[in-house]
Amino acid sequence: MQLIPLTMPVVNKEMKETALHVLENEMLVGGESVVKFEQSFAKYVGTDYAVSSNSGSSALLLAFHAIGLNVGDKVVAPSATFIATLNGACLLGANPVFCEIGSDYVILSEQLEKILNKSQVKCVVPVHLYGRPCNMSCILDIAKRKNVILIEDSAQAHGAQHKSKKVGSFGEAAIFSFYPTKNMTVGGDGGMITTNSKKICESALKMRDVGRKTKYTHDEIGYTLRLNSVNAAIGKIQLQHLDEWNAKRRSIAKAYRNKLTGIGDLIMPPGDEPYDESVYHLFVLRTQKRDLLGLWLSKNGVSTGVHYPIPVHRQPAYQKFESKVLAFTDEWSKTVISIPIFPNLDSKDQEYIINLVTRFYDERLYEQKELRDKEKEWSNKLI
Numbered sequence: 001m002q003l004i005p006l007t008m009p010v011v012n013k014e015m016k017e018t019a020l021h022v023l024e025n026e027m028l029v030g031g032e033s034v035v036k037f038e039q040s041f042a043k044y045v046g047t048d049y050a051v052s053s054n055s056g057s058s059a060l061l062l063a064f065h066a067i068g069l070n071v072g073d074k075v076v077a078p079s080a081t082f083i084a085t086l087n088g089a090c091l092l093g094a095n096p097v098f099c100e101i102g103s104d105y106v107i108l109s110e111q112l113e114k115i116l117n118k119s120q121v122k123c124v125v126p127v128h129l130y131g132r133p134c135n136m137s138c139i140l141d142i143a144k145r146k147n148v149i150l151i152e153d154s155a156q157a158h159g160a161q162h163k164s165k166k167v168g169s170f171g172e173a174a175i176f177s178f179y180p181t182k183n184m185t186v187g188g189d190g191g192m193i194t195t196n197s198k199k200i201c202e203s204a205l206k207m208r209d210v211g212r213k214t215k216y217t218h219d220e221i222g223y224t225l226r227l228n229s230v231n232a233a234i235g236k237i238q239l240q241h242l243d244e245w246n247a248k249r250r251s252i253a254k255a256y257r258n259k260l261t262g263i264g265d266l267i268m269p270p271g272d273e274p275y276d277e278s279v280y281h282l283f284v285l286r287t288q289k290r291d292l293l294g295l296w297l298s299k300n301g302v303s304t305g306v307h308y309p310i311p312v313h314r315q316p317a318y319q320k321f322e323s324k325v326l327a328f329t330d331e332w333s334k335t336v337i338s339i340p341i342f343p344n345l346d347s348k349d350q351e352y353i354i355n356l357v358t359r360f361y362d363e364r365l366y367e368q369k370e371l372r373d374k375e376k377e378w379s380n381k382l383i
Helices: 015-023 032-045 056-066 084-091 110-117 136-146 198-207 228-258 290-299 327-335 347-362 368-380
Strands: 049-053 072-079 096-098 151-152 173-177 192-194 283-286 336-339
Touching: 015 136, 032 049, 032 192, 032 228, 049 056, 056 084, 056 192, 072 084, 072 110, 084 096, 096 110, 096 192, 096 368, 110 136, 110 347, 136 151, 136 368, 192 198, 228 283, 228 347, 290 336, 290 347, 290 368, 327 336
Parallel strands: 072 096, 151 173
Antiparallel strands: 049 192, 173 192, 283 336
């Protein structure tokens, strides 16, 4: 049985030829492809500057350093995210404050305002989870009134828009990840900071390059977090296809929504609002039968994912920090399951997935002893 993957990056002939050209003609670190990729990405997002790094996590660390995050500063972010969202802040000595999400899986503006009314906060990190943009106009208004810095976590939202403006262009800075599962990649790990601040740009450029002032003079203790030239060259070509790929993702998401709405206890991901455009990095269902559905799909050759089974505030590494009750986040983590979505997903494969999910509910396959006997085994793999 051929496995249908959860996601699959596009690697075409042009990307391969470009990678070879860079290997033969450019400096492998600090080549001209890096600068060209940064310029192209800044133009695409709509910011004055873009600074590449070797991962999205590194981009966050550089952004937090650039805004002067200090020991004891408070940083607000949702717990419903990948753990990297706050790792960089905590490594610099900041304290995380976790905010609840809404039914659209992004930070709840009302809860954010309550937190900012009670606490002195340095920075807020809205996460455009699953490719869905946060309500940035509302969050931006709150941040300005409360005088806090905004850093967007756009790691999963390349090309997503709020009110016809691309995410990654609202805050003082934003970060993107180019990990191979993302809507665009660089042929490996990679990240980007976007900003309109010259100060943040210059800080990130210096700190990603060992705190270098000149070739042999270092006036800060920095990191080594550069993006390689080959990766940058691949990223520049991927960027040219991004809008086309995102359109295909939206088409696939529409087909899933049309066929699976009203099936069993499934809850569809939120649809686009007139002023929001998601890029469906993931297509995430919610169901109380999550583990059994995952088992059934896996048994029939369909890959699934759980993003994410343990919210950040429940992670062992974060137990030393004060935590709030996040009832919906906890429920979310126990019920979400991601099904395959990527630009080249075959329509026949998608129909096969839809039929499997429909059968699972219509034929009450969740009552099968074979599945129930293995449910705990599947659940344990998530923790």
